[in-house]
Amino acid sequence: MANLNSTHMGVHLRNPIIVGANNMNLNIDNLKRMEDAGAAAIVYKSLFEEQIHLENLELAERLTEYNERNSEMVTTHPDIFPESEYPMEHLRNLEKTKKALSVPLFASLNAVYDASWGEYSKKIEETGDDGLELNFYTVPEKFDAESSSIEERQVNILKQVKSAVKIPVSVKLSPFYTNLLKLITDLDNAGADGFVLFNRLFQPDIDIHTEQLNFPYNLSNVEDNRLALRFAGLLYGNVRGSVCANTGIFTGKDVIKMLLAGANCVQVVSTLYLNQIEVITSMLTEIEKWMTARDYKNINEFRGKLSRKNAADQQTYNRAQYLDFVMTTTEIFKKYKVIR
Numbered sequence: 098m099a100n101l102n103s104t105h106m107g108v109h110l111r112n113p114i115i116v117g118a119n120n121m122n123l124n125i126d127n128l129k130r131m132e133d134a135g136a137a138a139i140v141y142k143s144l145f146e147e148q149i150h151l152e153n154l155e156l157a158e159r160l161t162e163y164n165e166r167n168s169e170m171v172t173t174h175p176d177i178f179p180e181s182e183y184p185m186e187h188l189r190n191l192e193k194t195k196k197a198l199s200v201p202l203f204a205s206l207n208a209v210y211d212a213s214w215g216e217y218s219k220k221i222e223e224t225g226d227d228g229l230e231l232n233f234y235t236v237p238e239k240f241d242a243e244s245s246s247i248e249e250r251q252v253n254i255l256k257q258v259k260s261a262v263k264i265p266v267s268v269k270l271s272p273f274y275t276n277l278l279k280l281i282t283d284l285d286n287a288g289a290d291g292f293v294l295f296n297r298l299f300q301p302d303i304d305i306h307t308e309q310l311n312f313p314y315n316l317s318n319v320e321d322n323r324l325a326l327r328f329a330g331l332l333y334g335n336v337r338g339s340v341c342a343n344t345g346i347f348t349g350k351d352v353i354k355m356l357l358a359g360a361n362c363v364q365v366v367s368t369l370y371l372n373q374i375e376v377i378t379s380m381l382t383e384i385e386k387w388m389t390a391r392d393y394k395n396i397n398e399f400r401g402k403l404s405r406k407n408a409a410d411q412q413t414y415n416r417a418q419y420l421d422f423v424m425t426t427t428e429i430f431k432k433y434k435v436i437r
Contacts, residue, residue, distance in 0.1 A: 099388035100395040101381065103137070105339050105362045106228045106265035106290035108201050110137035112381055113352060113396065117343060117364035118142050118205045118230070123190070125197055127374065132200050134377040140364065141194060143205035143232050144187050144217060184217070192224040205269070207232035214254045215261040228265040231258060234296050235273075244275040252283050259288040267291030267338070271298055272324055281336060291339040292332070293364060294325045316367035321345030326358045330414055333359025333404035347372070349383025359401035 101112035118140040121127045131139060195202045204221045206229060208214045214231070221229055233251050251268075258266055266288070272295045274280050281292055299312050322345030329340050339361040346352060347368040355363050368376050393399050401407055405414040 099385045099393060101384060101388075103362050103396055105138065105341055106203075106267050107339070108138070108227050108265060110201070110362060111135075112137045112384075113356060113360075113362040114377055114380060115140060115203075115341065115362055115364045116369065116377075117366040118232075119366045119369070121369065121374075122194075125194065128194060128198060130374045131369075131377065132198055134375045135381045136200060136377050137362070138201040138203060138227070139198065140203045140205055140230055141191055141226075143207055144184065144221070145207050184220075188220055188224055191221065191226060195225045195227075201227035203228045203230050203267075205230040205232050207234075208254075211250070211254060211257070215257045218258045218262050218266075222262040222264050226264065228267065228290070229258070229262065230293060231255065231266060231268045232296065233268050234271045234298060248274065248280050248283070251280075252287050255284055255287045255289060265290035267293055267341070269293035269296050269343070271296040272328075277328070278331065281332065285336040285338050289338045291341060291361075292336070293341045293343050294328050295344055297321075297344055316370060317345045319345050319347050319351065322351055322355070325360075326354060327414060329355055329360040330358040330404040330408070333401040334406040349380040349387070352380060352384055353387055356396055356400050357403040359404040359406075361400070 103110045103113040105115065112135060114136060115138045116122065116131050116136045120142060122131075122139060122142050128139060191202075191204055204224070204226045206214070206217055206221060208217055218229060231254070233254075235247050235251075255266065255268060268284055268289050268291075270277070270281070270292065284292070297317060299314070301310050302313050303309070304311055322342060325342040325344050329342055332340050340359060341362045341364055342355040342358075342360045343364045345367075346355070346363045346365045352363050365377070365380075368380075388394075388396075388399075391399075408414070
């Protein structure tokens with residue numbers, strides 16, 4: 098039988114499939130199903146500091162809704178200071194979930210203020226989780242913000258968190274940086290134990306009938322994994338931290354591709370929504386059959402085989418491939434049955 102063992106952030110995994118952060122992970126029955134289906138680890142739904150502030154603001158507005166209702170009434174809620182229950186409930190659920198599972202549980206955090214990252218990281222560590230995923234992203238909103246200042250801030254946040262906790266820490270990144278390889282190198286040097294590629298951000302849409310903005314929830318597509326595959330292949334052999342591919346992983350075949358490129362593991366979410374939690378079992382079976390057919394005893398025998406470091410044709414990872422793509426237009430016609 099093929100050995101599917103792998104690692105993430107230095108934590109041992111029984112196989113390379115991790116369930117990424119999502120709403121299903123809030124239900125303990127779903128988590129047990131994931132574990133029984135073969136998930137090697139689970140990332141609990143992110144703790145968002147932004148949500149804490151929004152809840153505090155909403156509570157404050159409710160408490161002051163009838164302030165000065167008449168000349169003799171200053172407040173209907175004297176000496177009440179609003180404070181969201183959300184972070185404490187989240188931490189309690191984290192601790193409860195950790196005790197209920199036998200596979201590693203990783204927490205996820207996205208804070209707003211620099212000081213909050215270290216503060217919440219320490220609280221998360223106290224729940225007994227096996228590792229922490231820092232959910233890094235920056236929404237473009239300031240025209241005068243220097244890219245270097247954004248990246249330096251995130252490197253400093255990582256350093257702050259690493260000095261605050263003893264559990265391993267990974268960073269989940271979006272692809273929207275000036276030079277992502279340089280940022281990952283800086284984070285690697287700052288002590289990142291792993292990299293999750295890539296953060297799938299919600300993008301706004303416009304309803305032309307109501308003429309309003311909305312934020313539709315879109316699951317990933319299979320071909321979305323190509324960017325993560327490229328960077329897994331680029332990073333293999335060049336960083337100390339583990340690499341976890343996060344987008345567009347639907348089948349065992351997708352997992353095998355990422356491993357061949359150089360990833361240590363993957364995170365899955367969309368396929369669980371579309372194909373049920375038990376799809377993890379069939380993915381693992383597919384990986385094992387593929388390895389057995391090629392006489393691979395363990396993942397390390399082929400991991401990174403097709404990375405830039407080891408690939409026979411390294412031009413695949415360079416811009417030159419664009420020329421090949423343009424020159425093979427007939428293949429596009431065949432694949433999509435384009436009418437000429």
